[in-house]
Amino acid sequence: MLTDLRIEKTQAALFDALGDLLTEKPFFEITVSDLSRQAGIGRQTFYRHFKSIGDMLDVRFQKSKEEQLSIVKKSLEDNEDWRLAIHRFAFERVAAEPLIARTILRGEAGPNALTNFHDQIKKLHEMAPHNRFDAATPELQRFVAPLHAGALVAVLLEWIDAGCTPDAQTMSQFLVNASVVA
Structure with a gap:
């Protein structure tokens, strides 16, 4: 159950980060590095959850x-x-x-x-x-x-x-x- 909670928390952080980044620049300019940094996670963590933005x-x-x-x-x-x-x-x-x-x-x-x-x-x-x-x-x-x-x-x-x-x-x-x- 802890794993599910961590997954949900990480994914929520990523969506929050994407929303924040969209206030700063267009979607096509946002990179996985930008998103990971904004969410406070590593790039590899992003790729454990998703293939791309x-x-x-x-x-x-x-x-x-x-x-x-x-x-x-x-x-x-x-x-x-x-x-x-x-x-x-x-x-x-x-x-x-x-x-x-x-x-x-x-x-x-x-x-x-x-x-x-x-x-x-x-x-x-x-x-x-x-x-x-x-x-x-x-x-x-x-x-x-x-x-x-x-x-x-x-x-x-x-x-x-x-x-x-x-x-x-x-x-x-x-x-x-x-x-x-x-």
Whole structure:
């Protein structure tokens, strides 16, 4: 158990360090040496956890995806509005690390992050009990997830630029309401 706690502590220090470094310079200028020094660990320790800084972000995103899918499953089981739950999760996660989120959403961390984001939206659509785009022809159905992924990326980036205000709950409700209108 101690090993798990040390791993979590080291990885948290690395993400904190990345957030701090992003206030000083663009993502593509940050090196593993910079990140390790800022986190107070050795380069070898970094490489025990991750292959690269991009891999570090991929690992974080994969964990978030798993958490989000479990939230959707629970919301569906509890007959709650799963759309509100997943949007709130996304906004809360972005608010916790806005500079890291901006790096991922702008594609600066590499194409994997945006591809993973798209794949997540597709999975969420597949889990949904019903979808107002169900009536779309099979030819058009393939564009539904990219439409939502693109819209969500745009809204999240604008929200980050606005200082993550209004709060996550308000933004989540806004997106649920907007998706009914749009």
